[in-house]
Amino acid sequence: MSPSFAASPFDSWLADDPEIASLLTREAERQSTTLQLIASENFTSPAVLAASGSVLTNKYAEGYPGRRYYGGNQIVDEVEDLARERAKSLFGADHANVQPHAGANANLAVYQALLEPGDTILAMRLDHGGHLTHGSPASITSKVWRFVSYGVSPATGDADKPGEVIDFDQVADVARRERPKLIVAGSTAYSRIIDPMPFREIADSVGALFMFDAAHPAGLIAGKVHPSPVGVADVVTFTTHKTLRGPRGGAIVCNAEFAKAIDSAVFPGLQGGPLEHVIAAKAVAFAEAARPEFHTYAANVVANAAALGRSLTKEGFRMVSGGTENHQVLLDLRAFDEELTGKEAQETLDRAGLTCNRNTIPDDPRSPFVTSGLRLGSAALTTTGMGEAEMQLVGELISRTLRSRQDDAELGAIRAEVRELCSGFPPYPTLVTT
Ligand SMILES: *Cc1c(COP(=O)(O)O)cnc(C)c1O
Numbered sequence: 001m002s003p004s005f006a007a008s009p010f011d012s013w014l015a016d017d018p019e020i021a022s023l024l025t026r027e028a029e030r031q032s033t034t035l036q037l038i039a040s041e042n043f044t045s046p047a048v049l050a051a052s053g054s055v056l057t058n059k060y061a062e063g064y065p066g067r068r069y070y071g072g073n074q075i076v077d078e079v080e081d082l083a084r085e086r087a088k089s090l091f092g093a094d095h096a097n098v099q100p101h102a103g104a105n106a107n108l109a110v111y112q113a114l115l116e117p118g119d120t121i122l123a124m125r126l127d128h129g130g131h132l133t134h135g136s137p138a139s140i141t142s143k144v145w146r147f148v149s150y151g152v153s154p155a156t157g158d159a160d161k162p163g164e165v166i167d168f169d170q171v172a173d174v175a176r177r178e179r180p181k182l183i184v185a186g187s188t189a190y191s192r193i194i195d196p197m198p199f200r201e202i203a204d205s206v207g208a209l210f211m212f213d214a215a216h217p218a219g220l221i222a223g224k225v226h227p228s229p230v231g232v233a234d235v236v237t238f239t240t241h242k243t244l245r246g247p248r249g250g251a252i253v254c255n256a257e258f259a260k261a262i263d264s265a266v267f268p269g270l271q272g273g274p275l276e277h278v279i280a281a282k283a284v285a286f287a288e289a290a291r292p293e294f295h296t297y298a299a300n301v302v303a304n305a306a307a308l309g310r311s312l313t314k315e316g317f318r319m320v321s322g323g324t325e326n327h328q329v330l331l332d333l334r335a336f337d338e339e340l341t342g343k344e345a346q347e348t349l350d351r352a353g354l355t356c357n358r359n360t361i362p363d364d365p366r367s368p369f370v371t372s373g374l375r376l377g378s379a380a381l382t383t384t385g386m387g388e389a390e391m392q393l394v395g396e397l398i399s400r401t402l403r404s405r406q407d408d409a410e411l412g413a414i415r416a417e418v419r420e421l422c423s424g425f426p427p428y429p430t431l432v433t434t
Helices: 018-033 046-052 074-091 103-114 140-144 168-178 196-206 218-222 256-266 276-289 292-314 342-351 379-383 388-403 408-423
Strands: 095-097 120-124 146-150 182-185 209-213 235-239 250-254 328-332 357-359 373-377
Touching: 018 408, 046 276, 074 095, 074 218, 074 250, 074 276, 095 256, 103 140, 103 209, 103 235, 103 250, 103 256, 120 168, 146 168, 168 196, 182 196, 196 209, 218 292, 250 256, 292 328, 292 373, 292 379, 292 388, 342 357, 342 373, 342 388, 342 408, 379 388, 388 408
Parallel strands: 120 146, 120 182, 182 209, 209 235
Antiparallel strands: 095 250, 235 250, 328 373, 357 373
């Protein structure tokens, strides 16, 4: 049975703009009928959607609660105070700044708060999983600060000790040699727990500050299935839209001693008026993440990624670092098919209704545009209620799709099965009637 999206609310909300209304309906349909496996995506609650689509988008509020440059901010002050209090309580932090428009802005603000231009930052190599803001030549970060890097240990080929985990000897060596003023932990494509303690010890041994970029695992930390870097690192940045399941945005929590510097770096250092509608939605997400159900969710995210990894391993794929301890599965496609690139895999999976992204793997022989890897995530599908049985099936669907690259009929059949699977797990059952 094919779902019908006749009951999407967008047609009535956007009655005067049928072009955008129809695009929103089509995107709601895409999200509801294909499998969302992008590791940095999730489905927010309807409450988060409502807050981010609210009248708060009309309000200018440059400054911070109680110290605004515009009038009329009594209510907005209460919104932002609530968001800050909820963030502090969720992560057990002294101070929170909820204004960064995105994770990249949060990182930029921290660099600006703690460093002078030209200072040295030690962060993860981009081709081993570091983020653009960790010193990509294409990012403003590398033009203002001097980056040096660490990576993961080499793959060993030994199933018991596979390697490809953060090489702390290398972190310590580079730190001793380069004397960075800031050490950054955190990654965009890494399937293991990142323990903040060894980073803290290395930072202390060379007199560096320590920032933990928790963009990906923030929800796993809030859900208490990963160790918290709060109180260990000097500053923790995160996005609110990945595993934390809130609106698109960024935030920073830190020790009291850095509060003023961080706030000034975000505004007026980097941004103008804050997005108070998004801040309200962040507040909603922080409250949701404090509930016991969210702890269960976080545990299920990790269990589901492990189940997906087991299924794919059985199908002949190799997981980078030999496994997963978070929401990500990073696949080395070469073990499955030497000829298959990340680019072709992503494009073929898209045709079958499985949405994911290609990714470099450590020491990838192919270019970042082509790659030999695929990054998958379990956070969004877990939100829809899928469990380990569905993950097993998704692994099989991925394998079948990638073995049928030239077979349009088989890809069409898989697309129909994906649609059928999705119809049992609608992300917005109360909003979009299928
Ligand atoms: C996603 C991500 C960011 C940036 O988030 P945006 O909201 O896309 O700017 C920063 N650091 C890491 C490690 C990330 O994965």
